[in-house]
Amino acid sequence: MIAVMQPSATAEDVEHVVEVLRLHNLKGQVSNGEQRTVIGVIGTGFPEDLLETLEVLPGVERVARITRPYKLASRDFKPADTIVEAGWGQRIGGREFVVMAGPCSVESREQLLRTADSVAASGATLLRGGAFKPRTSPYAFQGMGVGGLELLEEARRRSGLPIITEVMDPGQVGRVAETADVLQIGTRNMQNFPLLKEVGRTGKATMLKRGLSATIEEWLMAAEYIMHAGNPNVILCERGIRTFETATRNTLDLSAIPLIKRMSHLPIIADPSHGTGHRYLVKSMALAAAAAGADGLIIEVHPEPDAALSDGPQSLTLEGFEDLMHTLEQVLLAVGRPLARPRSALQATP
Ligand code: PEP
Numbered sequence: 001m002i003a004v005m006q007p008s009a010t011a012e013d014v015e016h017v018v019e020v021l022r023l024h025n026l027k028g029q030v031s032n033g034e035q036r037t038v039i040g041v042i043g044t045g046f047p048e049d050l051l052e053t054l055e056v057l058p059g060v061e062r063v064a065r066i067t068r069p070y071k072l073a074s075r076d077f078k079p080a081d082t083i084v085e086a087g088w089g090q091r092i093g094g095r096e097f098v099v100m101a102g103p104c105s106v107e108s109r110e111q112l113l114r115t116a117d118s119v120a121a122s123g124a125t126l127l128r129g130g131a132f133k134p135r136t137s138p139y140a141f142q143g144m145g146v147g148g149l150e151l152l153e154e155a156r157r158r159s160g161l162p163i164i165t166e167v168m169d170p171g172q173v174g175r176v177a178e179t180a181d182v183l184q185i186g187t188r189n190m191q192n193f194p195l196l197k198e199v200g201r202t203g204k205a206t207m208l209k210r211g212l213s214a215t216i217e218e219w220l221m222a223a224e225y226i227m228h229a230g231n232p233n234v235i236l237c238e239r240g241i242r243t244f245e246t247a248t249r250n251t252l253d254l255s256a257i258p259l260i261k262r263m264s265h266l267p268i269i270a271d272p273s274h275g276t277g278h279r280y281l282v283k284s285m286a287l288a289a290a291a292a293g294a295d296g297l298i299i300e301v302h303p304e305p306d307a308a309l310s311d312g313p314q315s316l317t318l319e320g321f322e323d324l325m326h327t328l329e330q331v332l333l334a335v336g337r338p339l340a341r342p343r344s345a346l347q348a349t350p
């Protein structure tokens, strides 16, 4: 249920509604929009006449029942776009378009630093790289672990780019959050509820990838878990879903981008690397995602993709990424969104 306040409602009117909800053991989530304040009702066991009770309070314009299962993630609850702070003042979800780039896995100091320097020079806003890798096969490279996190810290100091890296295990959240400016929850863990709750308790910016076969509603419910645990700083990532098509690794669901914008206030990033699985498709789909209204991209880049320990076939070369960034600027110009400049660049140590 939401209570939409009149444009003339005072701060006391809003506080009064929240107080009445408190008397019923419910929480009022206040969202201040440009025109109106909306108060979302959170809790279980609503009294039967709650709608009528709220409707007559001073300053209330109307009260509506929300039938969707997700609430905190819903645009009805919070009409204004959420902007997530992602380390060193970087913001995700505003007008500025962010580009996260880097290798699938952190493999070595040389590989990571070379990639970080190059993507930073090409205009990336964040550096990606997995230290803990979710691999389909237990025989495949599992990531460098804590050693990889330390290399990411060094790369951040050098390049000035904030770090996004994956966390897979609730027990590792504390350590990964020390390094990460943005925590990544991978597709395979979208419904790992203990992990979602633990990440929720950190309050740290978190990018939640869409599950391999998750509906939009299941994805938003996973975001709801993180938000319900106390963390409003959620970024969604469309990374392709499983369909009957085998010519691509996944089917990048571009329609999810405007759909999420309609259903939710959370920022949405597109991952054309995992979304296609083929290097030669990444640029087209990246540009299409930007045109479709995404708030940013996450792109796999490797200095020698053919020697990569994971996801080489979908990784751009350093030159390929530079080329993508040039064309992307034209598309962003057309849709009126400036490319975010790394706010941290001046703070980086050479
Ligand atoms: C990754 O980003 O390298 C990754 C494993 O992604 P996903 O969870 O989308 O497969």
Ligand code: MN
Binding pocket: 104, 105, 274, 300, 310, 311
């Ligand atoms: Mn990958």
